[in-house]
Structure formats: C-alpha cells, structure tokens
Amino acid sequence: MKWIFLIGCLFATGLVTAQTQQEKLRELEIQRQADRQRAVDRQIDSIAQLIDQQEYAAADTKIVTLLKSVRSVPSNLTFYFGKNSFHLAKYKQSIDWLNKYIQLKGTSGQFSEEAIDLKTRAEVELLKEKQTEVRQAAELLSKDFDIDCGPTGKVACPVCNGSTVIIKKTYLGNTYKTCGYCNHTGALSCEDFNKLLKGELKPNTQ
Numbered sequence: 001m002k003w004i005f006l007i008g009c010l011f012a013t014g015l016v017t018a019q020t021q022q023e024k025l026r027e028l029e030i031q032r033q034a035d036r037q038r039a040v041d042r043q044i045d046s047i048a049q050l051i052d053q054q055e056y057a058a059a060d061t062k063i064v065t066l067l068k069s070v071r072s073v074p075s076n077l078t079f080y081f082g083k084n085s086f087h088l089a090k091y092k093q094s095i096d097w098l099n100k101y102i103q104l105k106g107t108s109g110q111f112s113e114e115a116i117d118l119k120t121r122a123e124v125e126l127l128k129e130k131q132t133e134v135r136q137a138a139e140l141l142s143k144d145f146d147i148d149c150g151p152t153g154k155v156a157c158p159v160c161n162g163s164t165v166i167i168k169k170t171y172l173g174n175t176y177k178t179c180g181y182c183n184h185t186g187a188l189s190c191e192d193f194n195k196l197l198k199g200e201l202k203p204n205t206q
Contacts, residue, residue: 047080056087075104079111086118091126095119149190157182180204
C-alpha cells in the first residue's frame with residue numbers, strides 16, 4: 001500500500017509540475033504578444049506624429065514597412081494609411097484604406113468622423129483627376145500629328161476600302177459611285193491620307 005501511495009504522490013507531483021510549466025509557457029506567449037503589440041503601437045504613434053508634422057513621404061515609408069511585419073492590420077493603421085495617402089494625392093488608395101477603417105469601426109470609431117470627411121474629399125479629387133485625364137486624352141488626339149504610312153508611302157483608301165467604288169445601300173437596292181478621293185487607284189499617298197484624317201482632303205468632283 002505504501003508503494004502505491006508513493007507512486008500516486010509522484011504521479012500527482014509530476015502532473016502539477018507539467019501543468020505549471022504549461023501555464024508558464026502560456027504566460028510567456030501572452031507576454032510576447034503584449035510586447036509585440038506595444039512595439040506596433042509605438043510605431044503607429046510615430047506614424048501619426050510624422051503625418052502631423054506633414055512628413056508624408058517618411059510616414060508612407062514607415063507604414064509600408066510596418067504592414068510587411070504585422071499579421072493583422074490594426075484599425076487605426078488603416079485610418080492613418082488612408083489619411084496619409086490623401087495628403088500624397090493617392091486618392092484611390094486613400095479611399096480604399098479609409099473604407100477599410102469605416103467598415104471596421106462604423107460611425108463610432110475614434111477617427112470615424114475624420115475618415116468619412118477625408119474619404120468624401122478624396123472621392124471629389126479622384127473625380128477631378130479622371131475628368132482631367134479625359135480632357136488631356138481629347139487634347140492629345142486633337143493635336144496636329146501625322147501618321148507614318150510605312151515604307152511604301154501609301155495606304156488603302158479608307159473611304160472605298162481600296163475598291164475605287166463607294167457602295168451605298170438604299171431601300172431600292174445598292175447604288176455605286178466612283179470614289180472621289182483615291183483617283184481610281186484605290187490608294188492614297190501618305191500626305192493625302194493625313195489630310196483626310198484631318199478633314200482637309202477634298203474629293204475630286206470630276
């Protein structure tokens with residue numbers, strides 16, 4: 001009986017020791033997580049300070065570096081990334097990150113009011129950018145460019161598609177008319193082709 005009692009005591013002692021070690025490991029892991037979180041919080045505070053000091057490029061570099069090192073992105077970091085992107089005129093990126101913050105925090109977050117305001121302003125600026133791009137594209141297309149027709153110096157007449165005849169469909173059937181642009185050759189010189197594109201080539205009425 002004494003041996004059984006002794007074995008039981010040793011088993012219980014070993015079990016308690018194992019449980020104590022597991023608890024210590026859990027405490028160590030909790031401590032490590034807390035240390036990591038404090039380090040992340042310090043970096044976010046540093047980013048916020050850089051933004052307040054209008055050092056947006058430095059803040060952007062620090063944000064990108066931090067994003068590469070965290071497993072999950074803190075909600076306040078999504079706000080600061082969106083805010084900083086706005087000041088860098090990266091409006092699409094700003095809208096994306098501010099949306100993330102608003103989705104996480106709704107209207108009750110610490111930065112919700114500012115996030116909504118910045119997002120609205122970023123959307124306005126993005127719309128202006130798109131309008132400017134459309135206008136610039138139109139200006140570019142309207143400039144006085146000449147098209148290179150290649151080594152032959154000629155292209156098939158785009159009016160008659162090289163057939164020398166213009167075919168029009170009417171309710172009475174097809175009508176045929178000699179092309180007045182290609183002089184019965186089905187081709188245009190490069191000079192005449194560019195004039196045609198600019199609306200400067202007049203058809204031969206003879």
